[in-house]
Amino acid sequence: MDPIIALMQGVLDIVRDDNSGSPASYIPELAAVEPDRLGFAVVGPRGHVRSVGDDDVEFTIQSISKPFVLAHVLSRIGLDAVMERVGTEPSGEPFNAISLEEGTGKPANPMVNAGAIATTGLVEGGGVDDRTERIVRTLSAFAGRSLHIDESVYRSESTTGDRNRALGHLMRSYGIVDAPVDVALETYFRQCSIAVTVRDLAVMAGTLAFGGLNPLTHERVVEERVARDVLSIMSSCGMYDFSGEWLLRVGLPAKSGVSGGVLAVAPSQFGVAAYSPRLDRHGNSVRGQAIVTALSDRMGMHLLEPH
Ligand code: GLN
Numbered sequence: 627m628d629p630i631i632a633l634m635q636g637v638l639d640i641v642r643d644d645n646s647g648s649p650a651s652y653i654p655e656l657a658a659v660e661p662d663r664l665g666f667a668v669v670g671p672r673g674h675v676r677s678v679g680d681d682d683v684e685f686t687i688q689s690i691s692k693p694f695v696l697a698h699v700l701s702r703i704g705l706d707a708v709m710e711r712v713g714t715e716p717s718g719e720p721f722n723a724i725s726l727e728e729g730t731g732k733p734a735n736p737m738v739n740a741g742a743i744a745t746t747g748l749v750e751g752g753g754v755d756d757r758t759e760r761i762v763r764t765l766s767a768f769a770g771r772s773l774h775i776d777e778s779v780y781r782s783e784s785t786t787g788d789r790n791r792a793l794g795h796l797m798r799s800y801g802i803v804d805a806p807v808d809v810a811l812e813t814y815f816r817q818c819s820i821a822v823t824v825r826d827l828a829v830m831a832g833t834l835a836f837g838g839l840n841p842l843t844h845e846r847v848v849e850e851r852v853a854r855d856v857l858s859i860m861s862s863c864g865m866y867d868f869s870g871e872w873l874l875r876v877g878l879p880a881k882s883g884v885s886g887g888v889l890a891v892a893p894s895q896f897g898v899a900a901y902s903p904r905l906d907r908h909g910n911s912v913r914g915q916a917i918v919t920a921l922s923d924r925m926g927m928h929l930l931e932p933h
Contacts (some may be wrong), residue, residue: 647904655782688883731800832897875927888914
């Protein structure tokens with residue numbers, strides 16, 4: 627057996643029996659998932675995707691869309707223009723906190739909901755369809771295949787999205803969001819509802835790992851500098867109010883989403899993704915984190931370790 631697949635199987639076996647946590651329930655469609663799903667994928671510099679477990683099951687990308695939409699707007703308008711609207715400090719608060727900077731209304735960073743909604747508000751285009759199309763096109767380029775939206779999750783997100791709408795209205799009152807609130811929000815709900823597999827997420831992580839160059843298609847998706855900026859923000863803010871401890875223990879830029887995906891990046895080495903729907907109290911996948919942690923330990927991938 628391929629030694630990397632053997633290692634990956636070994637990691638799955640370690641985490642398989644942990645059924646702590648529970649799937650997100652605040653969006654009805656997310657609560658309906660099969661909680662035992664477990665998948666794991668890795669892509670290296672030659673674009674060979676290796677995967678084990680439920681590697682062909684689609685789930686919605688949720689918050690893992692945030693770094694890629696950030697990459698899109700950074701490419702279009704640059705870091706300074708983005709930073710006029712969104713900060714880059716870890717919030718230390720839950721992902722859906724109603725929390726904006728005193729006086730300016732700026733959200734803490736683009737990885738929490740408020741900051742992601744502000745970022746999505748910066749995507750160019752007339753209406754929701756136009757903006758969504760640009761986002762789907764960018765995320766598809768990162769994944770190396772055409773992605774689509776799960777319409778029933780989108781409807782569920784939109785029906786239950788009042789907290790996010792409230793954030794949108796607050797930010798528009800401060801001029802952080804220029805787009806009409808419903809346009810920014812429905813685009814954000816659609817971006818969260820893009821369907822992916824762990825293999826897609828691993829390739830997306832790989833594209834960031836290799837400086838914006840997709841290791842599968844060899845397409846340059848974003849400039850090296852944009853990939854670096856996105857990874858910097860993922861390092862400090864990607865795991866919500868667990869980001870500091872994650873960097874300490876695992877040492878890799880990462881991003882999680884409430885459907886149970888986790889993606890991590892070992893710069894110049896690997897893109898990694900895991901899927902398991904049960905979440906801990908921070909909203910991060912329990913077994914997804916365990917998989918990435920075990921891989922980082924076994925392969926000595928902590929960024930701050932001398933190599
Ligand atoms: N759709 C989700 C929301 O905004 C995304 C959040 C997440 O994955 N943490 O509520």
